[in-house]
Amino acid sequence: MADKKSSDPVALWQQMIGEMxxxxxxxxxxxxxxxxxxxxxxxxxxxxxxxQKQFGDLMEKYLVSMNLPSRAQMIGVADRLQSIEGxxxxxxxxxxxxxxxxxxxxxxxxxxxxxxxxxxxxxxxKK
Amino acid sequence: xxxxxxxxxxxxxxxxFDFASVQDRIQSEVQRAIQRSIKGVEYFSxxxxxxxxxPKDVLHARGTMNLYHYRPLANEVYRVPVLxxxxxxxxxxxxxxxxxxxxxxxxxxxxxxxxxxxWTAPRPEERSLAMEDYVLDFIPDCVRRVQEDxxxxxxxxxxxxxxxxxxxxxGSIFNEGPMKNLICFxxxxxxxxxxxxxxxxxxxxxxxxxxxxxxGNMPPEMILSSFEMLRPASxxxxxxQLWENIWNDEYVKSYRMFDRWATDILPLxxxxxxxxxxxxxxxxxxxxxxxxxxxxxxxIADIKxxxxxAVAEHDHIVPYEAAKHLIPRVASTDKExxxxxxxxxxxxxxxxxxxxxxxxxDTWLAGRST
Numbered sequence: 001m002a003d004k005k006s007s008d009p010v011a012l013w014q015q016m017i018g019e020m021x022x023x024x025x026x027x028x029x030x031x032x033x034x035x036x037x038x039x040x041x042x043x044x045x046x047x048x049x050x051x052q053k054q055f056g057d058l059m060e061k062y063l064v065s066m067n068l069p070s071r072a073q074m075i076g077v078a079d080r081l082q083s084i085e086g087x088x089x090x091x092x093x094x095x096x097x098x099x100x101x102x103x104x105x106x107x108x109x110x111x112x113x114x115x116x117x118x119x120x121x122x123x124x125x126k127k
Numbered sequence: 128x129x130x131x132x133x134x135x136x137x138x139x140x141x142x143x144f145d146f147a148s149v150q151d152r153i154q155s156e157v158q159r160a161i162q163r164s165i166k167g168v169e170y171f172s173x174x175x176x177x178x179x180x181x182p183k184d185v186l187h188a189r190g191t192m193n194l195y196h197y198r199p200l201a202n203e204v205y206r207v208p209v210l211x212x213x214x215x216x217x218x219x220x221x222x223x224x225x226x227x228x229x230x231x232x233x234x235x236x237x238x239x240x241x242x243x244x245x246w247t248a249p250r251p252e253e254r255s256l257a258m259e260d261y262v263l264d265f266i267p268d269c270v271r272r273v274q275e276d277x278x279x280x281x282x283x284x285x286x287x288x289x290x291x292x293x294x295x296x297x298g299s300i301f302n303e304g305p306m307k308n309l310i311c312f313x314x315x316x317x318x319x320x321x322x323x324x325x326x327x328x329x330x331x332x333x334x335x336x337x338x339x340x341x342x343g344n345m346p347p348e349m350i351l352s353s354f355e356m357l358r359p360a361s362x363x364x365x366x367x368q369l370w371e372n373i374w375n376d377e378y379v380k381s382y383r384m385f386d387r388w389a390t391d392i393l394p395l396x397x398x399x400x401x402x403x404x405x406x407x408x409x410x411x412x413x414x415x416x417x418x419x420x421x422x423x424x425x426x427i428a429d430i431k432x433x434x435x436x437a438v439a440e441h442d443h444i445v446p447y448e449a450a451k452h453l454i455p456r457v458a459s460t461d462k463e464x465x466x467x468x469x470x471x472x473x474x475x476x477x478x479x480x481x482x483x484x485x486x487x488x489d490t491w492l493a494g495r496s497t
Contacts, residue, residue: 008152014371017364024360032356033326042332045349053341075250089185096184113199115206115279117238119493 162374176380178387179220181231186242187272191249191256191396194269195219196242196276200235205496207307208240208277210269212290215261215395216350219245221388221476222287228384230475233485239496240277244269244290249396254343256396258296258403259421266297270305281307283496285488287475288313288445292407295453296418298432299425308495309434310488311453312475313445316427317414318407320449323357328408335404345400347392354392357443385472414452427453433461435491437484439474440466463491 031037056071063070069077187194211231213219222243223231234241244266249256273282284306286294291314298309319325327333339345355362365382372378395403412418418425434457438450447466454464465487473479 008148010152010156017367021360021364025358028359029323029357032323035326035329035331038326038329039332041327042329042334046334046337049338049342049349052346079250085188089188092184093186113202113204115204115240115277117201117203117205118497119205 159374163370166373166376166379176225176384178225178384179218179223180225181223181229181235183243186276187269189265189268190253191246192265192269193245193247194242194272195245197231197235199240200232201238204238204240205493206279207281207283207496208242208273208279209234209283209285209492209496210273211241211243212266212284212286212294213243213245214288214290215246215293215399216289216347216393218388218391218393219243221472224384224476225380228477228481230480230485233481233489237489237493239492242269242273242276246393248347248393249344251343254339254397257398257401258406260396261293261399262296262300262420262425263423266293267301274305280305283308283310283492285310286312286314288471292413295413295427295430296420296425298430299418299427300420300423302429302431306432308492309430309432310492311434311436312484313439313442313450313471314436314453315445315449316452316456317449318411319414320446321444322446324353325408327353327356328404330409333404335401339397339401342397344397345395347394350395351390351392354389354444381477385477389472416456427456428458430457431459433495434459434463435488436462436464437474437487438464438466439469439471441469442471442474444471461495 060070060072182198183195184198185193186196211219211222213222223229226232231241231243270282270284274280282305284294284298286292286309291311294309294311295314295316298306315321328335365386369379369382372382406412406418410417413425413427416426416428434454436450436453438445438447440447442450451464454462467474467479467483467487469479469483474484
């Protein structure tokens with residue numbers, strides 16, 4: 001069985017990939033715990049964040065000049081949609097409550113199951 | 128001489144065996160290559176499986192917060208409802224993959240009344256949301272709504288990863304109730320032991336104030352990069368493995384589910400991220416017992432309710448060293464830590480979770496839910 005596996009080139013390839021993954025991750029993790037790595041990473045990250053912010057501001061101005069909706073305007077639209085969704089949810093919740101009330105009054109609704117379930121006994125399964 | 132002949136015969140047998148084996152293998156590989164081409168086209172032309180489809184109602188939505196109530200699937204449920212608090216960086220559908228692989232569905236079928244506090248991306252104007260908004264407002268608000276909706280005073284809380292940290296902080300402050308049981312999955316307490324994250328956030332080099340002041344909310348790309356840096360080779364290897372297994376529908380389905388979830392990272396509200404960095408990553412206040420939220424002491428030593436902490440043997444995000452202090456620190460007398468095979472995600476979702484964590488949780492929680 002072991003011989004068969006060791007002579008299977010596909011299994012060998014998969015094993016090699018797995019080992020390479022482990023080895024590379026372990027090597028990278030060792031390198032990444034050094035303070036030097038943190039310094040370089042955060043320098044690069046700080047520059048990227050700054051550049052991203054500047055680019056965002058520039059893009060905003062460009063979109064306004066092209067008469068296209070800016071991110072802020074899209075967020076405004078999203079806010080309004082979210083508010084509509086929120087109101088729909090409130091209506092749904094009210095309907096749900098009304099349904100519950102109706103169910104209590106013996107009118108058709110979706111009654112909830114009783115909260116009387118007990119854990120299964122140690123030997124058997126509770127249905 | 129005899130020995131030499133025997134060796135030659137063995138060699139001949141081996142080469143004959145190898146030849147047949149290689150022939151079969153080539154045939155199978157050619158078939159798979161054809162399947163890969165067909166399935167590869169399918170992969171890019173179809174969407175992944177529909178996730179998070181267990182029927183639910185939105186009980187309440189406010190900004191970044193959503194409270195769902197899942198529709199019962201049992202004829203009789205336990206008295207105590209369950210509120211799941213999701214990690215703020217991730218979407219809740221990891222716990223509600225496809226039918227048969229859904230933790231939510233499992234709980235519902237086992238007779239629990241399930242609610243979930245899930246998150247959406249905080250909007251730019253929500254950048255000022257801080258830890259106190261999550262611990263003193265969002266969670267208590269959801270607990271109150273669960274109480275109202277279920278008609279029960281007691282609530283069991285399940286927190287996954289950072290949802291576990293939020294649940295711990297909530298349980299520390301509101302230690303007189305109404306939380307009846309607490310279950311944490313892979314929840315860190317000693318943030319120094321999350322060594323790579325601690326190094327990424329080294330206070331000598333990481334200027335969190337400058338970052339948050341310039342970007343507002345912590346961008347999801349940066350969070351995703353920091354997760355991926357923990358295992359830098361794994362993404363490439365997983366793509367190689369996907370190509371190798373693309374003929375296998377089950378593998379592809381599973382890959383798509385997990386890949387979609389793992390890359391679907393939420394931004395974090397700016398002040399909240401600033402607080403996490405300073406209080407937890409830098410000052411390790413949860414471990415030191417000096418944590419405060421909105422001016423209120425939040426010491427996990429004040430937690431008295433029954434508590435279960437499930438940790439994963441191969442968790443690369445929250446290593447055991449970071450999680451192991453939880454159970455010894457809480458004041459609860461009914462407490463248990465269970466270490467299960469798996470990683471940070473496979474502990475809670477996928478075939479490993481179906482076999483290990485879910486039944487364990489059901490056994491533990493059932494007797495405490497009446």
